[in-house]
Amino acid sequence: MQEEAIPVSRDPDVIQADLPVLVYRDRRRRWLVLPRDTPKLHTHLGILDVSALVGQKYGVTATTTLGDELFVLKPTIEDLVMKLARKTQVIYPKDLGLISVKLGVHAGSRIVETGTGSGATTALMAYLVQPTGMVFTYDLNPEFQGVARKNIERLGLSNFVSFKIGDSRLGFDEGGMDAGILDVGDPWEVVKSMKESLKPSAPMAAITPTTNQAEKLVAKMKDEGFVAVETVEILLRHLEARVGMTRPSNIMVGHTAYLTFGRKTAGLPRA
Numbered sequence: 001m002q003e004e005a006i007p008v009s010r011d012p013d014v015i016q017a018d019l020p021v022l023v024y025r026d027r028r029r030r031w032l033v034l035p036r037d038t039p040k041l042h043t044h045l046g047i048l049d050v051s052a053l054v055g056q057k058y059g060v061t062a063t064t065t066l067g068d069e070l071f072v073l074k075p076t077i078e079d080l081v082m083k084l085a086r087k088t089q090v091i092y093p094k095d096l097g098l099i100s101v102k103l104g105v106h107a108g109s110r111i112v113e114t115g116t117g118s119g120a121t122t123a124l125m126a127y128l129v130q131p132t133g134m135v136f137t138y139d140l141n142p143e144f145q146g147v148a149r150k151n152i153e154r155l156g157l158s159n160f161v162s163f164k165i166g167d168s169r170l171g172f173d174e175g176g177m178d179a180g181i182l183d184v185g186d187p188w189e190v191v192k193s194m195k196e197s198l199k200p201s202a203p204m205a206a207i208t209p210t211t212n213q214a215e216k217l218v219a220k221m222k223d224e225g226f227v228a229v230e231t232v233e234i235l236l237r238h239l240e241a242r243v244g245m246t247r248p249s250n251i252m253v254g255h256t257a258y259l260t261f262g263r264k265t266a267g268l269p270r271a
């Protein structure tokens, strides 16, 4: 007699075949896998039977064929965003954190963003604005946006993103936006479009890899009547914390991007 399949619980604390798990050893050795697609995970620490984890609770410790222990964790949005397929440079979590706070992003926010790139920023914003908000994201390049669209689908966030192909220098379709994000090579060319799309007082953030770009951007933002304009860089330094011998890590990411923020006003009277 054929055994009846036992339905796997949809308990959010239980590992599911169709939801990703984070197999973690340390900061450098971690794998994001879908048990359905990767029943066996081959690592240099041995093979892990991922299919056997389905139905167990996140947080379990699993042993590889070589006897090494790996920790099976529920991925956070940071884990998911950092493992997305990439066609472009993405904004890193240390920068995304401040951007989210400065823009005051919350459930229900309506955000305009350009360019979509690989969709890392789009993914975090969609995660934060759900279940009632929306991210309107623009890119010139349909190929890049195709990758982003798949990334967002995989995360189950498609209902909170509207994908648009177009040149942001020519304007955005949406008005009355709560916040805006610029991550294009010439953001000063898009400041006017951004101003027109934002509601009065709304914040914007722009990402520039070089100081020359930041300078041009700030000048344009001030010219367009943005206030509270500030540019910052976030340096993230890890510590090797061990009792009696804690010290900074030898290796550090020296630079990712400069972040410029500002708030829209109706415009300053010209002299």
Ligand SMILES: C[S@@+](CC[C@H](N)C(=O)[O-])C[C@H]1O[C@@H](n2cnc3c(N)ncnc32)[C@H](O)[C@@H]1O
Pocket (backbone or CB within 6 Å): 088, 089, 090, 091, 114, 115, 116, 117, 118, 119, 120, 121, 122, 138, 139, 140, 141, 144, 166, 167, 168, 169, 183, 184, 185, 186
């Ligand atoms: C660095 S990527 C954005 C990465 C994205 N923020 C992320 O975290 O994944 C820059 C993107 O801007 C797009 N882009 C550049 N100029 C543009 C413009 N004028 N209008 C729309 N998209 C533009 C490029 O095609 C590219 O995909």
